[in-house]
Amino acid sequence: VLHYKRFFSNPVVGIFRDKVLSSPPGDRSLFPVFTAYRGDIELPDIYTNMDYFGGIQIEGPNLYGVAVNGHTAMVTIMRNDTVFGKMTSEKFRILNDNTISAQAAVVFYFENDSIYHPGLRVKYTNEDQQLVLYNEKEGSNSIPFFDSYHQLDIYVQALFWKLNEENILFKRIRMVNEKNLAYFVSSNYYSDRDFYQLQGIDDLHPLYVIQNFINTYQVSEIQLGVLAGYMKLSPEQVSAMLIGLSNKGFLVYNTETQIAIVKDRLNYFLNAKAGVTDYDVLSLVSDVTTKPNASFNIHNLGLSVYGVPQVSISDSQEVYIYPYDKSIQFFKNRNFNFDGHVHMGLLDFYTRNSTFVYDSFMLRMNYIDSLAFMVKSQDSRSRNDSLIHVNNVITDLNGSIYIDDPNNKSGMKNFPLFPTFVSNDESYVFFNRKSIQDSTLHADHFYYRVDPFVFDSIRTFSTDGLAFEGTLVSSGIFPDISQPLVVMSDYSLGFEHHTPETGYPVYDAKGTFTRDISLSNEGFIGQGSLKFLTSSSTSDRYIFYPDSLVAIGQSFVVEKSPLEYDFPFVQGDTVDIRWMVDTNVMFVDNLDKPFIMYSNSLLIGNLELNPGYMHGDGAFYFDQSELVSNTLQFNYNRLSADSADFYLKNRENDTLVFYANQYHAKINFDEQTGWFNHLYDNSFVKFPFNKYISTLDEVEWRMEEDMLLLKSNLSKDYKGLDTLNNMEVIDYKLVG
Incomplete structure (x- = not known):
């Protein structure tokens, strides 16, 4: 009869054996031996949250739980007053601070499932409540943990769990700068x-x-x-x-x-x-050095696996996942969450918050940062290996990849429509790269909005004729344009669009553009004609910016407008056009031939158009005269300049007969008159032929009479630089 008050309130009946020893008994003594008859002895709380059930044997000072009469020894692990795990063995060594078993079957329960292993060494330390279960063997030849909740076989050397924590760790026993491999294989895996x-x-x-x-x-x-x-x-x-x-x-x-x-x-x-039943090829390798291979959270039942460079979902459909941080999280029945790169045929998805759904055999991608894809080279379409990445990506998608028929995870049968990608919502293509118009096409206001779309038969998918339906939102440059997005000649996504005959309003209806619009990585470009106020221009390359337009125009014409804008007629060939939309000012510079203005006048320089004015800067030629100023203002039948130099030549011999320096000038073409008013102290008029200089207040030019009327309130005139008589100097009628 055994009396052991620590565990038994009543005596225990059994067999006692002893042996005469030549030395005093010690911690490793094997005698005396007591073995209880019963195999159903209960020892509650042998350690924190651990109970024992089975036979009892004492060898020397040590207590063992043993199998008796076909009943194995069992240690039960409790959590929240329910049985969470069981360890069964032929023999447990039960010490004050730990327990050890050479071989034990282990099972952990959660919901209606379990993680089971038929034979592990057990080591439990009560001080830190750490349970270690480990295989002597390592790698894929070892016995796996059978996980019925996640439907996985887990080939890993050891399980570590501190019973007061929520995470069970799977890893190698020794991990100091060594490779630590583990394998996670679907329960329906076959190869x-x-x-x-x-x-x-x-x-x-x-x-x-x-x-x-x-x-x-x-x-x-x-x-x-x-x-x-x-x-x-x-x-x-x-x-x-x-x-x-x-x-x-x-x-x-x-x-x-x-x-x-x-x-x-x-x-x-x-x-x-x-080949009479379906199977899958879901098998992944965990390769880590310092982290555990996996962590099982007993609260949410998520199994996080680390060090996973790639997950092969389907060999036949070529669907592969490359997790960003080399980690995925399994949940029930092989469903798993991940952030990563999904490669499928010619398509590459870069995703966050995505889920693989095993039963449906699909990838639910809640947020796809971008979708990139390849197309065949346009100059070698006969070569299967000649593939080129498209230079744009589709962004901000969410959708699903249906990998194969759910009953054909093995790919043994051929379902031509699979894999299929379904885009659920609108997505976007942006053109805000530095190489595209210097990043001025900002993504906030300039983008192509792609309608939901479907790609099927992706394994044999051809990008020839590929088009995305959708709408261009162009930052107010044009009204929204609905034109399918296609792969352009520069391997970017874009389109070519032809306007209706009436054209499109441009820049919030400040102008009208007619003919062809193209969008690609070369930019947002137009070829056709542009109307602004009473002007019209043609160009084979208008470049549209959100705040401006630039072009080299082949032609430029301003129709005269006596009422609405008070503009004269202008005609130009080969001009540089810059339209600043915010201020609604168009700058036009002649690059080759002068502007033709009014009827037979010329301007070498530039024009500035605005609804309120037409300004100019340069040399203006009319009749036998030249007016040079950077403050020219042109009106329907007149012009003026705040400060100008005026040159008048003889009609017969083209010699300079009159020159006004820094005078305010006004020309009226209907009245055929001009006025030149003295502006500054250093303003003067000069008669080169007569060698006469004066600071007259005003000069009136009567064009049809070929007459200059000189007026002055000054008391002093400056005569010629040389000594001349009056008859040689004065050949004009002077008034004043």
Whole structure:
């Protein structure tokens, strides 16, 4: 009878054995030994949140939980007053501060599922409440954790869990600057490589042997001896085979009873090989150095896997995921969340907050930062490998990729419409690169809004004839333009659009543009004609900016307007046009020939048009005269200049007869008169032919009479520089 007040309130009946020793007993003494008869002894709270159920054995000073009469020893892990996990073994060593087992089956429960492993070493330290479960073997040849909630087989060396924390860690035991590999494989995974790897060098595949045995004997349990006789092999050889199949999850094998029970996975694997059932290829590798391979949160049941460079969803459909931070988070039934790059055929998606939905076999991408794609080279379309990236991306999408028919995850059958991408909402293309009009086409106001669209048959997808329906919003340059977006000759997304015959209002109806509009990475460009006020111009390259327009015009004409704008007639060839939209001022410079103005006058220089005026800067030629000023103002039938130099030549011999320096000038073409008013102290008039200089207040020019009337309120005239008589100097009528 055993009295052990720490655990038992009543005596325990059992067998006592002792041995005479030559030395005093110590911590490692094996005697005396007490073994309880009963195998259903309960020891509550052997550690924090841990209970024990099973047999009891004391060896020397040490307490063990042991299997008795076919009942295994079991440690139960409690959480929130419910059973969260169980560890069963032939023997547990139960010390004051820790427990150890050489081999234990372990299971953790959550919802209606579990994480199970048939054989792990157990080490628990009560001080920090840390449970360590580990495999002696490592890698894909070890026995996996079978996770029915996430439907994964987890090939990892060890599980670490501090019972007072919410995260269970999967990792290698020693991780100091070493590669730490783990494998996460779908429960429905199949590959021919794995199938034949199971066979090894055997003549017959062990799965076929087991299936044939069950069908022959019509049994659900396999006895080792009977199977050994059937296979004509030794029990030891067959037992090793059964242990190997048990480790892979094809059956459950009890080495004590030598009985194996076949699991559904065996028939599933054989049916997948025969092509009569569907399967998947979902298998990923975790490769880390300092982090754990995975972390299981027992609160939200998310399994975060780290060090994952790539996830292959479908080999046949070429769908691959490259997580940004090399991590994904599994939830129930292989659904997982990720942020990353999804490659599918010619398409590349860059996504955040995306989910792989296993049952529907789809990717739900809630936010796609951008969609990039490739097209065939336009100069070598016959070459399959001649692919070029399109220079724009489609941004701000959300949508879904339907990878294949949900019942064809293996890709054994051909469904031509898959994979399919469905864009659910509007998305955008922007043209705000530095190389495109110096980043002036700001994304806030200038963008192409793409309508929801569908790409199907992506595996055989051709970008020839590809077009996106949608609308261009052009920052007020034009009204919204609905024109499909296509791949342009510079491999950018854009379009060519022809306006109606009446043209489009441009810059909030400040003008009208007619003919062709093109958009690409070369810019937002027009070819046609532009009307502004009473002016019209033509150009093969108008460049539209949100706040301005520039062009080299082949022609430029201003129709005379006596009433609305008070403009004269202007005609120009090969001109530089700059229209500043905010101030509504158009600058026009002649590049080759002078402007023709009024009827037969010329301007070499530039014009400035605004609804309130037409200004000029340059040399204005009319009749036998030249007017040079940077303050020219042109009106319907007259012009003026605040400060000008005026030159008048003889009609017969083209010699200069009159020159006014820095005078206010006014010319009236209807009245055929001109006035020149003295402005500054240094203003003067000069008669080169007569060698006469004066600071007259005013000069009136009567064009039809070829007469200059000189007027002055000054008391002093300056005569010629040389000594001349009056008859030689004065040849004009002077008044004043």
